[in-house]
Amino acid sequence: AQSVTQPDIHITVSEGASLELRCNYSYGATPYLFWYVQSPGQGLQLLLKYFSGDTLVQGIKGFEAEFKRSQSSFNLRKPSVHWSDAAEYFCAVGALLGAGGSYIPTFGRGTSLIVHP
Amino acid sequence: DTEVTQTPKHLVMGMTNKKSLKCEQHMGHRAMYWYKQKAKKPPELMFVYSYEKLSINESVPSRFSPECPNSSLLNLHLHALQPEDSALYLCASSQAPGVQETQYFGPGTRLLVL
Numbered sequence: 755a756q757s758v759t760q761p762d763i764h765i766t767v768s769e770g771a772s773l774e775l776r777c778n779y780s781y782g783a784t785p786y787l788f789w790y791v792q793s794p795g796q797g798l799q800l801l802l803k804y805f806s807g808d809t810l811v812q813g814i815k816g817f818e819a820e821f822k823r824s825q826s827s828f829n830l831r832k833p834s835v836h837w838s839d840a841a842e843y844f845c846a847v848g849a850l851l852g853a854g855g856s857y858i859p860t861f862g863r864g865t866s867l868i869v870h871p
Numbered sequence: 872d873t874e875v876t877q878t879p880k881h882l883v884m885g886m887t888n889k890k891s892l893k894c895e896q897h898m899g900h901r902a903m904y905w906y907k908q909k910a911k912k913p914p915e916l917m918f919v920y921s922y923e924k925l926s927i928n929e930s931v932p933s934r935f936s937p938e939c940p941n942s943s944l945l946n947l948h949l950h951a952l953q954p955e956d957s958a959l960y961l962c963a964s965s966q967a968p969g970v971q972e973t974q975y976f977g978p979g980t981r982l983l984v985l
Binding site for chain 1: 875877904911912913914916919927959961963965972973974975976977978979981
């Protein structure tokens with residue numbers, strides 16, 4: 755079965771510093787990988803996704819992620835963090851479920867990003 | 872337009888009440904989803920509808936009853952809930968069941984069961 759590990763429950767960075775959030779996945783086939791962000795009390799917003807092709811993926815809000823098959827990783831990066839980036843970040847792997855062929859994301863537990871001024 | 876809307880934003884109900892959550896999308900998506908999210912936890916899949924038919928039920932108690940009246944609308948009917956059902960309920964949609972789907976999430980309904 756597929757799974758996602760986000761080893762860091764909390765990450766604290768200073769505003770303007772660089773950021774890397776870690777994500778490791780387990781999936782038998784080619785993974786479909788996602789990063790979502792969730793502000794308190796809000797829904798999830800898609801930051802970026804990887805299906806195939808270039809392993810360095812650009813997303814919204816200045817985020818990027820790199821797919822490394824050899825390390826089963828899909829880490830999220832941002833060169834300079836803004837205070838508004840403080841939120842919960844979820845990595846997910848899309849896995850085929852059900853007879854209808856739906857690809858459903860399996861989410862990691864999330865990493866809470868705290869930004870200090 | 873990549874918007875999924877959910878109403879109401881907040882809902883308080885007693886254990887004997889009947890209420891409904893509503894989700895709507897006008898992106899032409901043919902797959903719609905209900906998730907439950909407890910505080911500080913990832914979303915947990917509850918139901919999947921594909922082409923207006925229920926395709927996945929993740930062993931959800933019968934006090935939750937989903938309905939998909941048309942391709943744009945998804946409801947979740949609630950009856951005789953328990954306090955532990957208090958959570959953020961998220962709706963999502965994607966273009967179609969199958970490969971390379973991206974789910975778009977609504978803002979959620981925060982439910983409190985007293």
